[in-house]
Amino acid sequence: MSTRDTLLAACWALVVAHSAALAESPNLGAAASPEEIASWDISIGPDGAGLPSGSGTPQQGEQVYLAKCLACHGEKGAGKPNDQLVGGKGSLGPGQTPVKTVGSYWPYATTLFDYVRHAMPLNESKSLGDDEVYAVVAYILQLNGVIAENDTIDAQALPKVRMPNRDGFVRFTRGK
């Protein structure tokens, strides 16, 4: 094979490889601006990136809780008729009946903010303001003994909260 043929063959291989990697697409998505994205991008990971401004205390959160959460989650998060939010600490050990709550089981406090802002209260989700979400998160964390009564939860404080079961999770690997 001549040098020229070798080069041609190499070029052709590149073309084939390129078209295989990038499948043909009609490319019909519209560009999304940061302003458009902001109202939908409400998920919060453990690093807290994207947490809104605002803040709340356990005391403020109690007021939100009594008005919006008590009917489903019981007094002070004791549960019934729906999920128990408080207690169960130390119930995950061998031979015990696990009581999985925010305090006993959830590994990240950011998840509580993310979930309440997405989904709670069930019958009027996305109705709480950011201060109310921070406050009710603070209340549930305080009931679980994770933060103190005088603590304030905001964008800086929330990702720093260390949950009791933070190290309780192992990535699944097949066959192990």
Add this chain to the structure above:
Amino acid sequence: MRKKKRPMPSEPEQAAGNGVLDRRLFLTGGAAAIGSAIRPDQLRAAEALPVEPWMKTPGSPFMPYGQPSKYAGKVARIFSSAPGTTGTGASRTPHHLLDGMMTPNGLHFERHHSGIPDINPEAHRLLIHGLVKRPLVFTLDALMRYPMESRIAFIECAGNSALLYQKEPAPLGVQPIHGLLSCAEWTGVRLATLLEDAGVDPRSQWILAEGADASGMSRSVPLAKAMGDALVAIYQNGEPVRPSNGYPMRLLLPGYEGNANVKWLRRIKLTEAPTMTKDETSKYTMLQNDGKSLQFCFAQEAKSVITRPSPGLTMAAPGLYEITGLAWSGYGKIAKVEVSADGGASWALAALQDPVLPMAVTRFRSPWRWDGGPATLQSRATDETGYVQPSRSKLIADRGARAAYHFNGIASWGVAQGGEVRHVYA
């Protein structure tokens, strides 16, 4: 030309204890050999077969969308909701009353976290953003112009069969115990195509998928799966995805636990790490004996269940029956299914009905001569990776009984003298 003579055994070949027969029995014509003579109970008075009214008058008119026979009303889902809600909970597929491999759309199991949203498809948008070069927003009309692909895939809730973690066997049947499983042909756009349109930032390792329902149900999924066989499904068994299954579009992750197949898909965010949503931390994690929980167990392990005979379907009289059921694996194709009628003491290969597809349910069948006595029916699936469905006791010994999810151990149906079928542990 002379036909090759096929041997016709006078006694069908017993393949395992307590009457399990060779899987080829129905195919080779051996069944005819057993049943060819008229038994005394088959004799009847010689009177004319009736000519029924529907044979003599025109039937009902056309209807825009077909409905099942009014006589098939029992072929329906059962459901339960969380306290104080009407649409938050789960409904279950009546596998004991179905056959074949495809689940009819009206009978596909459901799991909703805040009811079924009433989504106007013209207002629905799919946003792709995060670690991408060009954040994009798609309308349904735009996606409809993309090349489409189909995957025949099961979806199984990770909580399916969780009742078998209980100490005592729940006195229930296939539907309440194993009904959080269904199989459909899903057609849509490869998610990889849309992600390539947006330009994947090499730092991205995960996606967050979020639904447009009132709970904004969301899950993190490895980018590799999103760039692999994931679909944004628009059709379910050929028609638009049902509202209860994600209309106008859902994420389909073949083989993955149901919860990750986000319905009413509105947003994909590319991220470096998992978002650690409520459903991938406080739920869908498996608490083991040592107090640590397994997280991000996505693919459903090989599993099988006998759908007939099963509780509620009392066996009438001794004789030849077909044991049939479903087998599936989130890791590929089903390689074999074995059936036992003596509680696992002996096993026979079941026939696998074509097609046998990866990440789809496979229908298996096994002929069984019931002698009228007690029997314990079990099925055991092996997938193409060589993984063998474990016994219930082995699964619990390895993982503990507090895992709550991903129960894939062998299930047992006890047949009593007289033909009643009950859920048992064996």
